[in-house]
Amino acid sequence: xxxxxxxxxxxxxxxxxxxxxxxxxxxxxxxxxxxxxxxxxxxxxxxxxxxxxxxxxxxxxxxxxxxxxxxxxxxxxxxxxxxxxxxxxxxxxxxxxxxxxxxxxxxxxxxxxxxxxxxxxxxxxxxxxxxxxxxxxxxxxxxxxxxxxxxxxxxxxxxxxxxxxxxxxxxxxxxxxxxxxxxxxxxxxxxxxxxxxxxxxxxxxxxxxxxxxxxxxxxxxxxxxxxxxxxxxxxxxxxxxxxxxxxxxxxxxxxxxxxxxxxxxxxxxxxxxxxxxxxxxxxxxxxxxxxxxxxxxxxxxxxxxxxxxxxxxxxxxxxxxxxxxxxxxxxxxxxxxxxxxxxxxxxxxxxxxxxxxxxxxxxxxxxxxxxxxxxxxxxxxxxxxxxxxxxxxxxxxxxxxxxxxxxxxxxxxxxxxxxxxxxxxxxxxxxxxxxxxxxxxxxxxxxxxxxxxxxxxxxxxxxxxxxxxxxxxxxxxxxxxxxxxxxxxxxxxxxxxxxxxxxxxxxxxxxxxxxxxxxxxxxxxxxxxxxxxxxxxxxxxxxxxxxxxxxxxxxxxxxxxxxxxxxxxxxxxxxxxxxxxxxxxxxxxxxxxxxxxxxxxxxxxxxxxxxxxxxxxxxxxxxxxxxxxxxxxxxxxxxxxxxxxxxxxxxxxxxxxxxxxxxxxxxxxxxxxxxxxxxxxxxxxxxxxxxxxxxxxxxxxxxxxxxxxxxxxxxxxxxxxxxxxxxxxxxxxxxxxxxxxxxxxxxxxxxxxxxxxxxxxxxxxxxxxxxxxxxxxxxxxxxxxxxxxxxxxxxxx
Amino acid sequence: xxxxxxxxxxxxxxxxxxxxxxxxxxxxxxxxxxxxxxxxxxxxxxxxxxxxxxxxxxxxxxxxxxxxxxxxxxxxxxxxxxxxxxxxxxxxxxxxxxxxxxxxxxxxxxxxxxxxxxxxxxxxxxxxxxxxxxxxxxxxxxxxxxxxxxxxxxxxxxxxxxxxxxxxxxxxxxxx
Numbered sequence: 001x002x003x004x005x006x007x008x009x010x011x012x013x014x015x016x017x018x019x020x021x022x023x024x025x026x027x028x029x030x031x032x033x034x035x036x037x038x039x040x041x042x043x044x045x046x047x048x049x050x051x052x053x054x055x056x057x058x059x060x061x062x063x064x065x066x067x068x069x070x071x072x073x074x075x076x077x078x079x080x081x082x083x084x085x086x087x088x089x090x091x092x093x094x095x096x097x098x099x100x101x102x103x104x105x106x107x108x109x110x111x112x113x114x115x116x117x118x119x120x121x122x123x124x125x126x127x128x129x130x131x132x133x134x135x136x137x138x139x140x141x142x143x144x145x146x147x148x149x150x151x152x153x154x155x156x157x158x159x160x161x162x163x164x165x166x167x168x169x170x171x172x173x174x175x176x177x178x179x180x181x182x183x184x185x186x187x188x189x190x191x192x193x194x195x196x197x198x199x200x201x202x203x204x205x206x207x208x209x210x211x212x213x214x215x216x217x218x219x220x221x222x223x224x225x226x227x228x229x230x231x232x233x234x235x236x237x238x239x240x241x242x243x244x245x246x247x248x249x250x251x252x253x254x255x256x257x258x259x260x261x262x263x264x265x266x267x268x269x270x271x272x273x274x275x276x277x278x279x280x281x282x283x284x285x286x287x288x289x290x291x292x293x294x295x296x297x298x299x300x301x302x303x304x305x306x307x308x309x310x311x312x313x314x315x316x317x318x319x320x321x322x323x324x325x326x327x328x329x330x331x332x333x334x335x336x337x338x339x340x341x342x343x344x345x346x347x348x349x350x351x352x353x354x355x356x357x358x359x360x361x362x363x364x365x366x367x368x369x370x371x372x373x374x375x376x377x378x379x380x381x382x383x384x385x386x387x388x389x390x391x392x393x394x395x396x397x398x399x400x401x402x403x404x405x406x407x408x409x410x411x412x413x414x415x416x417x418x419x420x421x422x423x424x425x426x427x428x429x430x431x432x433x434x435x436x437x438x439x440x441x442x443x444x445x446x447x448x449x450x451x452x453x454x455x456x457x458x459x460x461x462x463x464x465x466x467x468x469x470x471x472x473x474x475x476x477x478x479x480x481x482x483x484x485x486x487x488x489x490x491x492x493x494x495x496x497x498x499x500x501x502x503x504x505x506x507x508x509x510x511x512x513x514x515x516x517x518x519x520x521x522x523x524x525x526x527x528x529x530x531x532x533x534x535x536x537x538x539x540x541x542x543x544x545x546x547x548x549x550x551x552x553x554x555x556x557x558x559x560x561x562x563x564x565x566x567x568x569x570x571x572x573x574x575x576x577x578x579x580x581x582x583x584x585x586x587x588x589x590x591x592x593x594x595x596x597x598x599x600x601x602x603x604x605x606x607x608x609x610x611x612x613x614x615x616x617x618x619x620x621x622x623x624x625x626x627x628x629x630x631x632x633x634x635x636x637x638x639x640x641x642x643x644x645x646x647x648x649x650x651x652x653x654x655x656x657x658x659x660x661x662x663x664x665x666x667x668x669x670x671x672x673x674x675x676x677x678x679x680x681x682x683x684x685x686x687x688x689x690x691x692x693x694x695x696x697x698x699x700x701x702x703x704x705x706x707x708x709x710x711x712x713x714x715x716x717x718x719x720x721x722x723x724x725x726x727x728x729x730x731x732x733x734x735x736x737x738x739x740x741x742x743x744x745x746x747x748x749x750x751x752x753x754x755x756x757x758x759x760x761x762x763x764x765x766x767x768x769x770x771x772x773x774x775x776x777x778x779x780x781x782x783x784x785x786x787x788x789x790x791x792x793x794x795x796x797x
Numbered sequence: 798x799x800x801x802x803x804x805x806x807x808x809x810x811x812x813x814x815x816x817x818x819x820x821x822x823x824x825x826x827x828x829x830x831x832x833x834x835x836x837x838x839x840x841x842x843x844x845x846x847x848x849x850x851x852x853x854x855x856x857x858x859x860x861x862x863x864x865x866x867x868x869x870x871x872x873x874x875x876x877x878x879x880x881x882x883x884x885x886x887x888x889x890x891x892x893x894x895x896x897x898x899x900x901x902x903x904x905x906x907x908x909x910x911x912x913x914x915x916x917x918x919x920x921x922x923x924x925x926x927x928x929x930x931x932x933x934x935x936x937x938x939x940x941x942x943x944x945x946x947x948x949x950x951x952x953x954x955x956x957x958x959x960x961x962x963x964x965x966x967x968x969x970x971x972x973x
Contacts (some may be wrong), residue, residue, distance in 0.1 A: 015911055016922050026893060026895070027892070028894055028899060029900065030891070030900075031799065031891040031892070032900075032901050033897055033900030034838065034875075034884065034888040034889075034891050034892055034897065034900075034903060034907065035875065035876065035878075035879055035884070035888065036833070036834070036835015036874065036875035036876045036904045038833065038835075038900050038901075040837070040901065042828075042834075042837075043828075043834035043839070045829075045832075078838075096929065125829075126825075127818070127820070127821075133931075150939065165837055185874055206931065207899075208839040208845065208847060208899065208901040208934070208935050208936075209837070209839065209899070209901045210903050212841075231884075241834035257899075257900065258899060259837070259839075259899045259900070259901030259933045260899040260901060262935065277936070278870075291840075291841045292839070292840040292841045292842065292845075293841055415881065471852040481835075513899055514899025514901075515898065516898065528918075577833050613800075680895050681895070682893075682934070684895050684898055684937060685898075685943060686933065686938075687934045687938030687939075687941065688898065688937055688938045689938075690938055691935075691937075691938035691939065692935075714840070714841065714842045714843050714844075715840045715842050715844035715845060715933070716844065720933060720935070722926075722930045722931075722932075722933060722939075723925070723927075723929045723930060723932075723934075723939040723942070724926050724927060724930050726938060726939055727923075728938075728940055728943075729938060729940055743835065
């Protein structure tokens with residue numbers, strides 16, 4: 001494979017603000033989905049397939065004394081019961097996580113969170129498998145749990161990870177970025193310093209489809225086929241090879257249609273491994289599909305950062321510095337998905353959109369008796385937390401300075417001429433033009449009019465709030481020199497094949513979970529080669545059929561894989577030039593490209609379309625030396641930097657003073673993700689992300705009682721917005737292309753989830769200003785808002 | 798399976814007679830016995846509506862009904878919506894309005910929307926949102942779903958002038 005690191009300009013590029021490849025076209029994915037003809041994991045049925053179910057721990061912390069599975073095994077439909085002891089014999093009781101920790105596949109020594117996997121039943125149907133769970137008897141010795149992260153490092157706190165050699169406490173890591181001394185010096189002499197503790201509570205991505213797998217191990221040739229809900233099939237294949245000892249060329253991981261991922265489906269869960277073990281043990285395919293409560297209780301949570309934020313400024317409102325200490329609750333196993341060198345992800349983008357003199361952050365990770373996770377739910381590797389921190393702190397500063405929050409932001413933005421901009425914690429922002437986006441958002445909102453309305457309403461005792469969030473994202477990990485997942489560099493491959501009749505297939509290493517890749521990646525090829533999108537098939541998700549790459553999360557598909565697809569198209573275009581020259585009996589240098597066609601300079605009538613060139617490439621034409629037949633190419637794209645999309649969001653809320661109920665009346669979202677491939681799909685991504693953000697701000701939370709019982713393990717208690725809780729979204733955009741990206745495009749998928757929660761909370765706090773409220777933590781439920789209005793401490797959720 | 802019952806159900810215009818355990822949920826009967834995997838399961842507490850089908854023309858959550866309760870009734874799933882290869886207006890509208898992304902809520906959402914429009918052929922936006930409250934979606938933020946239902950109610954579904962491509966369009970900055 002060729003590694004392409006040079007960034008040839010796109011000769012077809014004209015106006016950078018023009019959408020790519022026919023722009024707002026409808027999706028190729030839709031026809032099967034609207035007919036119920038998608039193919040999700042639980043739709044898969046294989047001959048002789050058995051069903052697995054997991055027995056889960058009823059408590060958060062307990063020593064496992066014994067498991068008696070004899071009654072379950074006597075059930076006429078039960079084929080196997082697998083326990084931790086069985087896995088120990090296979091050396092599979094523990095599996096490596098994406099954070100250089102290990103995670104129990106099945107409990108061997110003790111339970112470390114409620115809902116943890118204890119035993120696996122394989123039966124002839126899913127009802128029998130569930131019946132048999134009731135027949136397994138387990139003895140536990142209960143241990144005191146650690147639930148509050150603030151107490152995890154106390155002297156005498158129970159040691160959760162006594163499986164780790166020499167481990168005597170619950171500390172996982174300390175990580176810092178920026179210059180502490182420089183930052184402290186600025187704080188010491190600043191006119192104004194404001195501090196606030198901000199809790200970003202534990203939430204859950206809760207994709208509509210839960211996690212599941214169908215494992216099919218062929219005992220004759222030792223080949224494993226694994227259909228999985230995975231966002232990163234190639235990385236999974238490599239990890240299975242490393243863990244299970246099955247040679248990688250004999251493992252095929254297939255990620256079929258996925259019913260939403262949202263970061264929930266990046267890592268490897270015990271259930272996947274158990275399906276594989278079940279198939280190896282029984283010699284038959286084994287399906288495992290979790291139910292919603294299992295998904296919420298045991299798969300990757302998101303957030304759970306307790307942040308001590310501080311901001312320093314001059315009295316005129318020049319923001320000077322930010323610093324923060326973060327306590328990160330990682331649950332019982334550190335399974336957080338992020339690049340190896342970044343245990344706190346990209347949290348150090350917390351300097352935001354502002355030109356600061358100094359910044360410093362320190363993050364401390366701790367174990368608690370809860371499910372593992374942390375990085376999920378459209379966080380872009382902790383950018384949600386970073387943006388929430390800076391955008392809340394700027395708002396709190398605005399209140400302190402008695403300045404309008406929009407004005408304070410406008411005053412402190414990084415200026416367009418400062419890009420590429422090196423911030424104080426090691427990032428180089430690629431491009432940005434913040435003020436026009438902010439102005440557009442304010443204009444769409446009718447900002448001044450809203451403030452007038454608010455003033456009038458306040459005089460009448462009505463509670464109306466206006467919240468602003470201006471964010472800078474960092475997406476598209478990343479340059480392989482700096483970013484890897486368990487040692488695998490974060491580059492992405494692409495292969496493009498043009499058939500003799502001019503139809504094309506492009507194989508990509510990333511995996512859609514609804515983001516429309518089958519449509520938009522065809523559009524990139526269409527733009528580069530002039531082939532209509534309907535003549536281009538996009539293949540993804542099958543490791544036997546696609547080039548190696550790291551998968552879809554962190555909004556990295558467009559920045560990395562999109563770059564790969566543009567570059568592979570250009571490689572084909574360059575090859576087509578030589579073939580066209582042979583066909584036209586001229587020299588390649590004499591040809592000029594117009595979309596879809598090479599023609600003779602000065603004689604536009606003499607030319608060959610890509611379709612004609614494809615036929616020539618597969619024909620009997622004598623080709624110049626060094627040019628082989630056919631019209632195919634492959635590349636691995638190693639991006640030179642991440643992309644830094646940004647946005648200006650304004651939220652308007654009305655609060656019922658009697659009940660504390662928050663109504664999001666309007667939400668204005670201006671996003672800039674550089675060149676826009678398909679504006680229709682971008683808008684859909686933004687609508688979805690804004691709904692996540694409103695959900696997190698108002699209602700979503702995974703909470704626990706002091707014994708470690710998960711109190712929100714179903715959709716009865718883990719509330720996500722319905723059509724009733726969200727407004728009609730108002731979206732706008734500006735276009736500031738990424739200078740280093742082959743088509744100028746930046747990622748966008750997570751921007752709205754990242755950017756919207758602080759806008760909602762800022763609006764709520766703004767509405768409650770007459771009550772003297774300066775901050776409240778999410779979720780801003782009616783009970784919490786009402787309590788805040790009473791000047792009381794917050795109730796448990 | 799001494800306790801099994803024989804049921805006869807008409808599903809998407811085909812009659813099926815099967816022996817089923819009384820505890821078998823309708824959704825699993827449809828999916829596992831009949832292979833009608835268009836109907837999906839998204840939760841275990843009847844909140845999400847991904848399993849919505851029509852029972853004698855009325856929407857029900859098929860995860861919260863037993864197959865035996867469907868005995869003698871007519872069930873329509875998403876797979877019975879297109880007629881003679883032609884998409885039902887709601888299916889077409891969901892496509893045109895980009896009212897789906899991962900597609901997992903889509904079958905249930907379309908079935909519920911059809912039921913809603915049968916009860917109230919010309920709903921307001923608020924009535925549409927209220928009518929879809931039993932169907933959760935994680936991808937779309939609902940707005941385009943509401944637009945799709947509205948376009949069917951307004952009879953504009955086959956007029957795609959408002960939502961389809963304008964090839965080579967130029968957009969610099971603006972309200973979208």
